[in-house]
Amino acid sequence: MCEIELEAVWLPKDYPSVASSFGEYIRQYRLSHGYSTNELAMELNVYESTIYKWEYGESQPQQKNVKKIIEFMGYDPRIHNPLNIKNYECIT
Numbered sequence: 001m002c003e004i005e006l007e008a009v010w011l012p013k014d015y016p017s018v019a020s021s022f023g024e025y026i027r028q029y030r031l032s033h034g035y036s037t038n039e040l041a042m043e044l045n046v047y048e049s050t051i052y053k054w055e056y057g058e059s060q061p062q063q064k065n066v067k068k069i070i071e072f073m074g075y076d077p078r079i080h081n082p083l084n085i086k087n088y089e090c091i092t
Contacts, residue, residue: 025077026069027055044068 019025030040030051037055041048046065053059061069070076 019077021057022060022066022078023054023057026051029073029077030055043072 019028026040030037035043037051038048041051044051044065045068050059054061
């Protein structure tokens, strides 16, 4: 006899499984790390509505905010996204 243990990861309904825009990368990171839009807005010193607009493609972060986002996340999701292996590129 052997014992099998299964683990499942619960992802919210609006979790972008494959992020294709900067806003989707932000939403993916926020949901994966358990941040609310309000908490992330406070961390980045922007309005909560700004986070929503970024995530749903209604606006793009200004360069100063892109720098804050990259610093907060610890990586540039446009280049390297550890949350989604499908986004990795092989550079030869």
